[in-house]
Amino acid sequence: SQQGEEDPQALSIQEGENATMNCSYKTSINNLQWYRQNSGRGLVHLILIRSNEREKHSGRLRVTLDTSKKSSSLLITASRAADTASYFCATDSIYNQGGKLIFGQGTELSVKP
Amino acid sequence: KAGVTQTPRYLIKTRGQQVTLSCSPISGHRSVSWYQQTPGQGLQFLFEYFSETQRNKGNFPGRFSGRQFSNSRSEMNVSTLELGDSALYLCASSFRAGGYNEQFFGPGTRLTVL
Numbered sequence: 001s002q003q004g005e006e007d008p009q010a011l012s013i014q015e016g017e018n019a020t021m022n023c024s025y026k027t028s029i030n031n032l033q034w035y036r037q038n039s040g041r042g043l044v045h046l047i048l049i050r051s052n053e054r055e056k057h058s059g060r061l062r063v064t065l066d067t068s069k070k071s072s073s074l075l076i077t078a079s080r081a082a083d084t085a086s087y088f089c090a091t092d093s094i095y096n097q098g099g100k101l102i103f104g105q106g107t108e109l110s111v112k113p
Numbered sequence: 114k115a116g117v118t119q120t121p122r123y124l125i126k127t128r129g130q131q132v133t134l135s136c137s138p139i140s141g142h143r144s145v146s147w148y149q150q151t152p153g154q155g156l157q158f159l160f161e162y163f164s165e166t167q168r169n170k171g172n173f174p175g176r177f178s179g180r181q182f183s184n185s186r187s188e189m190n191v192s193t194l195e196l197g198d199s200a201l202y203l204c205a206s207s208f209r210a211g212g213y214n215e216q217f218f219g220p221g222t223r224l225t226v227l
Contacts, residue, residue, distance in 0.1 A: 033215065040150075040201060042117075043218040088156065090216075098168030099144050099207055101216060103156035 006089060006104040014112050019076040021107040023089030024069075030092045032065060033101065034074050037086045046074075046087075079111045115140065117206050117219035125225045131192040134222045138185050138206030145187040146216060147179060150201040159202075162187055191224075199226045 007022045035043040062075040090101040118137045147159040158171040162181035179189040205216040
């Protein structure tokens with residue numbers, strides 16, 4: 001079963017607007033990673049945030065992590081049509097042996113030109 | 114640096130057959146993980162290999178198996194294929210053992226079982 005729950009399941013915005021996606025998880029983690037997937041292709045790694053970090057930035061991306069609430073958010077600022085994709089959060093639980101990631105069900109983002 | 118490569122990209126098989134998928138990790142990466150993605154179940158972890166040893170395994174039947182070679186390349190095998198095995202199979206590589214590393218994914222192998 002999946003650990004992560006993502007919210008919303010689908011999001012439609014206009015180019016230039018900001019997009020916020022949320023992820024909640026169940027068990028304590030070592031880190032949380034965000035990925036993008038275009039139309040059933042491979043996953044593109046966006047950002048990793050460690051459990052002792054609260055916020056991280058990469059270009060137009062901002063990720064926050066609240067371990068007390070077991071939740072994370074991904075903010076994409078000034079969105080572009082090329083940002084249209086599915087976005088997944090993936091957690092590495094402290095109970096894992098090895099590199100097992102548990103994925104949320106994803107948020108489908110549509111950015112209209 | 115070249116990314117993670119997976120071959121073949123597409124496969125069509127019939128029920129009862131077996132299939133082998135291949136994954137070449139990023140140069141220098143020693144950990145390879147495999148995932149299955151379906152519309153109904155989403156992304157699910159199959160297994161992970163590090164230095165030719167399976168370190169973790171997901172909840173899949175024994176028909177799903179894998180191995181890793183000394184050059185870190187990995188293969189997964191599915192025997193006695195079922196219709197429900199139709200999926201996108203993704204492999205990911207990371208540099209170090211343990212969870213404090215980004216996992217980089219390949220483009221996937223889309224398997225269709227008829």
